[in-house]
Amino acid sequence: MAPHVRFPGVDEELQKLLDANMDQAPARRRAREAFKDIQLGIDHILFKAPTHGLKIKESYEVNSRGLEIFSKSWLPETSQPKALVCYCHGYGDTCTFFFEGLARKFASHGYGVFAMDYPGFGLSEGLHCYIPHFDRLVDSVIEHYSKVKENPEYCTLPSFLFGQSLGGAVALKIHLKQPNAWNGAILVAPMCKIADDMVPPWLLTQLLIGLAKFLPEMKLVPNKDLAEAAFRDLKKREMTTYNVIAYKDKPRLKTAVEMLKTTQEIERRLVEVSLPLLILHGEADIVTDPSVSKALYEKARSSDKKLKLYKDAYHSLLEGEPDEMIVRVFDDIISWLDEHSTKTINS
16 A cells, blocks of 8 residues: 555544555545645645636536546637637546646636546546556547537637646557548647556566466566656655645556557657647656657658757646746647647638
8 A cells, every 4th residue: 555644634544544554545535625725725836816706616427438537628708719728638647637737827828627536547437547458548538529529619729738747648549540530739748658667677577467368457567666757856846745635556457458558559640640739748758758759750650740858857837846846837738739729710
């Protein structure tokens, strides 16, 4: 089990919710509900984004596989959005913590932002951080965002995928399954390849792949401290403890195998990527490999593609860097979106 964190000033009842087994969604939902005001009160640049002038909505909907999926949207209150930004979150994560701040910033710049928790992640139903089939996960995301894009209010607007880390792999798989459905993708430290240092030695990997056939849900894969590897700013690294429904245990066997298989598939298929791309990666990222972002940039057959590498930056470009770097990366994304939203509308 991952160690439980004690929060100063938190009463016993609340601490009990945080200490509960989070394998299933009801426990995660209780913890988040009780803790969300504390989360939004932390001293992080993302949570200083204003909420006035925004329409924010949370909902649960049962998908075609019978799983209750959590989703959230942030829209400008008084104007039609310039475009839709559909978010794909990272490994073990949720769209309700750090992304809350990012989504508000996008919406205050005039974008309609839509996000969901994958099955088994965050507030959605399913065994926590268990990916039995990566393709099935991707299909769930396609199903959700297809409904968003078919809404008569938005169906004429440009739409962009925005994937971080594992979400970058999800976004690329969505594009490979729907080559002409999107006007572009923003990929932040995309998981096209897990950095060699994060993968167990070859022999152990083969053993784990074999074991996954018999014990798919077991939390057995050795892993490094992701917050330490991903967050450069120490104060912000400490704030990751407030992400109370993030998955912090060892990866489940089948999840690890599916992630490995998916990155190998994406690496093979980089040449098939054909949509407008903005790829952003920290040069000091030791979680996902920046050299594969370079390969994606070089091999993708998109005629419209841009790669931005940030010197000394770690994996969590928008959450874990010093404030000035976060602002720089965010501004780079907004200027690309602004350019591509008008380009799409005018073409």
